[in-house]
Amino acid sequence: MSEHQNRYPVAHYRWDVDKTYIHTDFDTLRSLIQTWLQRAEDKRNIPGAPALLRELLRIEGGSQVTFISGSPQQMRRVLLQKFEMDGIAPDNFILKPNLSNLLKLRLRDVHNQIGYKLHALFSSRILHRSEYLFGDDSEQDGLIYSLYGDLIEGRVGVDELQEFLTIAGLYRADIERIVSAYIAMEPGEGRVERVFIHLDRRSPVARFKAYGRRVVPVYNYFQAAVVLFDMGMLSPAALSNILEEMQRHHYGAIRLANSLQDIVRRGYATRDLALRVSAALRDARDGAGRDFQEAFEAALMALPSTGDAPELPHVLPDYRTLFEAERYRRTPMSISGREWLME
8 A cells, every 4th residue: 555545545526517527617508508409528617626636546445436416317427428538437426306396396496506515415424433524615615614514513403404405495395305315314423524616607705704624615626725835735746747737727826826826825724834845846856847836935034924814703604694695695597688587
């Protein structure tokens, strides 16, 4: 067994697909139809996502990935072809039964992601396994994943869950199904270590502060890789591989150095970690890339020498208030300049 297999722990990775792994445009009816008609080879990755996931799954002994997507089940074949092209074999792939929901006139289920994703997270959970969740800011992934993390740790009880699901507008049958799944679960058997939210819509990062340190909003997957490197989930060589893939997507030295500086300034990494990342990349790349090293050194010099990073809260989030705030941030689908009603 290699050093990499010995040192880096197994885990369960949960990934959304649209706007998290693949660029997707659902904002107009025309773009939605175009997305449905795309072939696997036409779908564009979020830069760094495949490389990061491949490196995380490289460890033998049990690391697994579950994709949970709001895309309809009819897209399974083309999405699986896309994953195969990227060298990724999902252990579990859950898609939303939207055609069934439409035929049954369950229109709220077509729109609502909370009930669908919570149940999918419960049903695909692996006990005694640390979890790392990846979503985006176009829906309510930060809220859903944070709530799920607090549920499996037992910080949110049955009554609070039932009240929240009712406020969120779920059908009674869906509420009963999710509550039953929660009751059958054993809290404390595993935990959500980090939730990474890809800022596809460039949402203000302050939107996520209420969730504390566990939820990490990132502008790109190099920032996520830095945090995971600090947690011992990636080797220096893996970090270098991710960086190289992002450079092929026009992420130059200055842009990546600024990304490192940004994640430190926002309090999700430390200056010491940034120094370790720079040194690890220098060693992994055998000293290559002078422009890259100079950009990193300049970014590090601009950081304060002492820890002035903002403190992130450690209290239990007020999920009811956060849901009400998230509800009014949704962008309606439009057609010919008019709103295409999704509710």
